[in-house]
Amino acid sequence: MENKLPQLSNRSIVALLITIPVACLLALIVTIIIIPTMSWPPDPPLIAATIVGPIIIVGFMIYGANLRDERTVQVSDKAARNGFMFILYVIPILLVVLSVTGASFETLMVLLILVLGVIAVAGISAFYYYHR
């Protein structure tokens, strides 16, 4: 696999990590000014999501530009597999625990759809890649 993307310098990485979250935060403030029904100051989870979300995206950009090669692809495949197995085991356990503790029907349905969706996506993907 060839590195098609240009390598990012350390300066570019620092610039991306600072400017993108700040730009998103400014966009949030502008959105709040434009839409008067939104509360001021914004809720802490919204501020956190506005800052953390772009940082995760920048992280993937750095991975794509500087670290991606055939071995890191293999490593991320294994990491994704472990994450998938975690979801696959934890959600059914959660379903049992929540049904015992008396959680709402909607919560149980959301979790059930999530676990069935995960299995369906894995199955369809496996079928597609096997026959490709």
Add this chain to the structure above:
Amino acid sequence: MIANKLKDLREKMMKQSVRSEDWTQEGLAKRLGVTRQTIISMEKGTYNPSLVLAFKIAHEFGMAIEDIFEYRDEKNGE
């Protein structure tokens, strides 16, 4: 398992070459389009490269693949 002489060959090239920086792990990684960590893992024998990467490595060293990589049958100990 697959054994390789990558580390020995690279160090030999580093000593022989006028531009030794071309044969550092970093220099070789850049030319092959992989990360330095991948070179380290291959030299340690913990990662076996794809056929494409093996060909690229052989091309860089000006050798055949079988001069760098060697298949060892674990059952027969060959």
